[in-house]
Amino acid sequence: MSKKVLIVDDAAFMRMMIKNILLDGGFEIAGEAENGRQAIEIFKKIRPDLVTMDITMPELDGIDAVREIMEIDREAKIIICSAMGQEAMVIDAIQAGAKDFVVKPFKPDRVLAAIKKIFSN
Amino acid sequence: MDNRQYLQMFFDESSEYLQLLNENVLLLEGDPENEEVINAVFRAAHSVKGMSATMGFTKLTDLTHKVENILSKVRNKELHINEEIINLLFAGLDHIKQLIEDIKNNGEEVSDVRDYLNQLDDFLNRDQNSGQASVREVTAQEYDFTSYLSLSEEEQQEIAQKIKEQDAIYNIEVVLDESCLLKNVRGYMILKKAQELGYLAKSYPTLKEIEDEDFGLSIYFILVSSMFTEDMEEILKDIVDVKEVILEPSELTIFPAVKEEEAREDKQKSPKSLANIQVAPTVRVDINKLDLLMNMVGELLINKTRLEGLKISSEIYQDIIQQLDRVTMELHHIVMQIRMVPIGGIFNRFPRMVRDLSKELTKEIELVVEGADTELDRSIIDELGDPLMHLIRNAIDHGIEHPAEREKKGKSSKGTILLNAYQKGSEIIIEVEDDGAGIDPDFITRKALKKGLVTTEEVENMDDKEKLYLIFHPGFSTSEEVTDLSGRGVGMDVVKRVVESLDGQVFIESEQDLGTRFIISLPLTLAITQALMVKIDQEIFAIPLGAISETLMINPNDIRQVRGQDVIVLRDTTIPIVEGSCKLNLNVEYGKYTEREEISVVIITSGERQVGLIVDELLNQQEIVIKSLGNYLVNTKNISGATIVGDGDVALILDVRNIA
Secondary structure: OOOEEEEEOOOHHHHHHHHHHHHHOOOEEEEEEOOHHHHHHHHHHHOOOEEEEEOOOOOOOHHHHHHHHHHHOOOOOEEEEEOOOOHHHHHHHHHHOOOEEEEOOOOHHHHHHHHHHHHHO | OOOHHHHHHHHHHHHHHHHHHHHHHHHHHHOOOOHHHHHHHHHHHHHHHHHHHHHOOHHHHHHHHHHHHHHHHHHOOOOOOOHHHHHHHHHHHHHHHHHHHHHHHHOOOOOOOHHHHHHHHHHHHHHOOOOOOOOOOOOOOOOOHHHHOOOOHHHHHHHHHHOOOOOEEEEEEEEEOOOOOOHHHHHHHHHHHHHHHOEEEEEEOOOOHHHHOOOOOEEEEEEEEOOOHHHHHHHHHOOOOEEEEEEEEOOOOOOOOOOOOOOOOOOOOOOOOOOOOOOOOOOOOOHHHHHHHHHHHHHHHHHHHHHHHOOOOOHHHHHHHHHHHHHHHHHHHHHHHHHEEEOHHHHOOHHHHHHHHHHHOOOOEEEEEEOOOOEEEHHHHHHHHHHHHHHHHHHHHHHOOOHHHHHHOOOOOOEEEEEEEEEEOOEEEEEEEEOOOOOOHHHHHHHHHHOOOOOHHHHHOOOHHHHHHHHHOOOOOOOOOOOOOOOOOOOHHHHHHHHHHOOOEEEEEEEOOOEEEEEEEEEOOOOEEEEEEEEEOOEEEEEEHHHEEEEEEEOHHHOEEEOOEEEEEEOOEEEEEEEHHHHOOOOOOOOHHHHOOOEEEEEEEEOOEEEEEEEOEEEEEEEEEOEOOOHHHOOOOOEEEEEEOOOOOEEEEEOHHHHO
16 A cells, blocks of 8 residues: 655645655655644644655744654654755754655655655664 | 646745745834744745745746845844845845746746845855854875774773673764765764664764764764674665765774663653644635636526526425525625635735835835725736736825925825725725825816817816816826836726726825825626616616615606706705616607606616616516626627526626716
8 A cells, every 4th residue: 555645845836846756656645734733733633654844834843843743653754855054953853753854956766765765664 | 857837836836925025024124123024034935945946947046045045144143134134135036026027938037146146145245253164174085984083092981881792893984975965964864873773982073063064975983883784784874865884893992891870861851732723724726717616606596597487386396496596695605705815915015015116216105004804806806906006106106295395295204105995885995095295187187188188178167076087098197207117108097997897996086285095996796796687678687786775666746857857856865867778778769757657766876976777667686697798799888798587588787887
């Protein structure tokens, strides 16, 4: 069965981008959220196999969202979608429990490789 | 990857972000310390950068990246908002907008933004508080682990504390791939992973340094572990972006020391989960689909009306009709709701414009926006942007005087433009009001005469109000010198034309030295409305309910004559009455109504004017779907459209604004 992914990004454009990459990679998109708060709500409901998480978002940023999701499910697999220049924040997110990160602009093979590694461990 | 499919979305969303940026930078100008706003600006700029990079628009990415740098400094309190920064940001936003326009029009980024980028660089360099860069030299590639990392006496002792019998000490170098992005983070993850494998005795760079250190492509560390070397190698190699792992046993031998360990556990308690906030998910829908939906609802409505017309006497039929009525009403209501958007969407453009123009013209102007949450049909809102912009430009350019002049007139030096929207019955009223010089009717007429738009005779019969309305005449532009703002060919006639095409009207109120107010009245929606059906000469006509103030049955004796015009007196107001058949040019003998015992009159209101329309018979009230008459018949006098009635016949809709 294909893995269910929750995509979190405040830009619909980015969500669309990631969505298409993941769909091409054989994943199922279980939900989309445009801020951290929404991500947590949806996470509780659908319990996805993987979350792609943007960092800078209104309402609740990606780092706090990672913290809260890890609180809900210690096994949650979260991959951070970051831009250049956000090193410190990505590290915070990894500390909070994110499994890996990918950097915008996204290269499909990179994104998929990172995700596959997460699932293979 | 073909990005074209994302282009429309990119345009849509980037323009939303631009709007947001403009609004918030403007807010910042007034409230420089507002962190929430700073964060919002930063986020939006960041998102635009991400989108541009993904689409492969390099200039945009560069530009937004630099703008983001400034914002980031502001956010970290390294920079404080001042006028220069605000101007730089606004200029940046304009460039971003220009580049996006370029892409829209030419498919590539044509504009040259180098000057601006240099300007930004200069600014950033100038403002750099000479923060000392701590870049460590990465030396020759000749492989000698100890030149990167060696253990001091103390560190060796520390290892002795941790090491166990079966442990060994390893020197490990992990080499990252050149294409690795965010090396620091990757390095951090590698060291974290190393910590899981054993005791991380020392590393270059250290976990603490790694965030802000440029360390080339290799990370060196000394690990104390009991794992098999192959396993360690495999685990490290499996990390994304790791190109090579060089792992060799250290020459050091350290024996375990006698140790007493205190297990210290730092249990990190995350803050308790926050309040439950329900966020209703939303979808973006193509506006054309909504139009289509509206059309379908219209069709449904027509058929419902036809069904009602059957008047079958059966209980089931009555029941179905009632249900159908309820469902279609609700459906109509919901579709309307979906199509309604707050007018704030276009109002929000103007603060920035007012700011820029007032600076340019060295006028002091405050823009007050009210009723931004007033909702209007989407299709109307889209059209309104330009007319409103024109009115506001006019107010800034021609209306508001220079501060010195204002003071001479005894007004405050700062002028005010009020942009207001509200609902009034089934109409939406939008007002653009300034407290400027007002419009001089005689100046207008002189202009109009000079341009040959009117004759002297015509002018003599005009009152001040009519003179004012000359500015709506095509080809009228009062601007003496054509400035950058108004008077660029787009005149008031365009404003009037657009508003009228939306089935609306424009009014002017102006008083010398006190100011001018433009009032735009628009119907709530264009598609479906309630109407009173009337019969005039055997034909059925629809009169939109919004324009009807009441209906009367009068007696011929009630009719008076004022200057040859038939009038009735209704609650002390004299209202002229006109014959529907005459207005519509129907082929019947006019004036016959006085012979009737009772005359049906519909009182129609348009703006301040009222008129009583004489009809043969009042039929019923019903919802009608407004259909345009098509391009050839669009200017038919006194008819604004058509609708289909119950029996499938076409009924014309009276253009009440013209009749009144």
